[in-house]
Amino acid sequence: MASESESAAAAQASSFMENLMNSRNRDLSLFLPFILAFTNNSISSASVQDSSNPDQETGESTTPSEFSDRIILVNPLTQGMVVIESRSSSSFDSLLSELMSKEGQPPASKASIEALPSVEICEEGQKGECAICLDEWEIGGVVKEMPCKHRFHGDCVEKWLKIHGSCPICRYKMPEEDGDLNNKSENRGRRREIWMSFSVGNDRRRSAENHNNQTVSANSSSENEHDHAPEA
Amino acid sequence: MVDLARVQKELHECNRDVQVSGINVTLKGDSLTHLIGTIPGPIGTPYEGGTFKIDITLTDGYPFEPPKMKFATKVWHPNISSQSGAICLDILKDQWSPALTLKTALLSIQALLSAPEPDDPQDAVVAQQYLRDHQTFVGTARYWTETFAKTSTLAADEKIQKLVEMGFPEAQVRSTLEATGWDENMALEKLLSS
Numbered sequence A: 001m002a003s004e005s006e007s008a009a010a011a012q013a014s015s016f017m018e019n020l021m022n023s024r025n026r027d028l029s030l031f032l033p034f035i036l037a038f039t040n041n042s043i044s045s046a047s048v049q050d051s052s053n054p055d056q057e058t059g060e061s062t063t064p065s066e067f068s069d070r071i072i073l074v075n076p077l078t079q080g081m082v083v084i085e086s087r088s089s090s091s092f093d094s095l096l097s098e099l100m101s102k103e104g105q106p107p108a109s110k111a112s113i114e115a116l117p118s119v120e121i122c123e124e125g126q127k128g129e130c131a132i133c134l135d136e137w138e139i140g141g142v143v144k145e146m147p148c149k150h151r152f153h154g155d156c157v158e159k160w161l162k163i164h165g166s167c168p169i170c171r172y173k174m175p176e177e178d179g180d181l182n183n184k185s186e187n188r189g190r191r192r193e194i195w196m197s198f199s200v201g202n203d204r205r206r207s208a209e210n211h212n213n214q215t216v217s218a219n220s221s222s223e224n225e226h227d228h229a230p231e232a
Numbered sequence B: 001m002v003d004l005a006r007v008q009k010e011l012h013e014c015n016r017d018v019q020v021s022g023i024n025v026t027l028k029g030d031s032l033t034h035l036i037g038t039i040p041g042p043i044g045t046p047y048e049g050g051t052f053k054i055d056i057t058l059t060d061g062y063p064f065e066p067p068k069m070k071f072a073t074k075v076w077h078p079n080i081s082s083q084s085g086a087i088c089l090d091i092l093k094d095q096w097s098p099a100l101t102l103k104t105a106l107l108s109i110q111a112l113l114s115a116p117e118p119d120d121p122q123d124a125v126v127a128q129q130y131l132r133d134h135q136t137f138v139g140t141a142r143y144w145t146e147t148f149a150k151t152s153t154l155a156a157d158e159k160i161q162k163l164v165e166m167g168f169p170e171a172q173v174r175s176t177l178e179a180t181g182w183d184e185n186m187a188l189e190k191l192l193s194s
């Protein structure tokens, strides 16, 4: 359980980093070498936090429904630190999902892929090609048509939609699988504390991948290197 | 498994209109998964006159995964690492679509040369300079273009001279050579047909 959640959190952290790095959002662009921490503390695991975070957690344990979510940005050169804190999970989640959406469209739902109508290429006038494999349409061939009316070979478009649920040509968004929401709420119950550092410029990608090894204790409250599942 | 049939079609397509686009893709070795793209530096930018080589590696997932591209020619640009040549461009990452091709990706990189995005930098040092001391940035970028992106100056001069000796005006020879990625045969063809 612990190792599973660790790797899940690590994956999440690296995609979070990826998103930050890829983000075209001015406010989230990071110029300087920052250490980034992202915490999502739930009160159900207050006992775990107490050892590492005594100042923060006392006085909060009476309201188990409340979450204290934080993103901490630390600049190791100046020791400057910015804490973005949110009392309400919803606004934090919307910030997070905004970040996550930068990862590209999630896969389309199985049902929506299966529901794509098949159309036959019948007329001479329908010259063109499948934009995925670049093969030209064959008269009499059967292809799949997306809601945006763009057509692709069934195999080609299904393979793509299972990776990203958007039209390759116009980025029309296909319905997502609902399952993601359940995963999110499962995550709420446990604590994540992820510290990362990354260097400037050329090796950002690599340092993001190595963030587990590079965990930096920037202040006294950051002794936990990995996240913890609830003790329960 | 890389869709080799598609890659072959792409190469054919791209090299058919190299004279128009100036974008060229060639094999690096004998495998279709390692390629070299060349893009002419956009006119009116500090990269003008340079020919930039892009190292292309196709992963097994191509075209469902983006091609890996990085500059093999050193370049001074906020969204390109001055050390490694790594490129910060969304369509090479999460915004990739299988309807994009090597050519359209290279065109996007060319567009990035024209329109840097210093707020989303790959090279923080360059980005800072771009924002704070633009004049120095332009100077450095131009110097790097001169130093690294002009096909080994001697060879380039030789090519120009050869074509000038055939009776073409030097300015035209130079621009044609640039547009054809310094392929003298292609440039000659173009000069003869113009």
Ligand SMILES: [Zn+2]
Pocket (backbone or CB within 6 Å): A130, A131, A132, A133, A134, A135, A152, A153, A156
């Ligand atoms: Zn196809």
Ligand SMILES: [Zn+2]
Pocket (backbone or CB within 6 Å): A146, A148, A149, A150, A167, A168, A169, A170, A171, A172
């Ligand atoms: Zn479409």
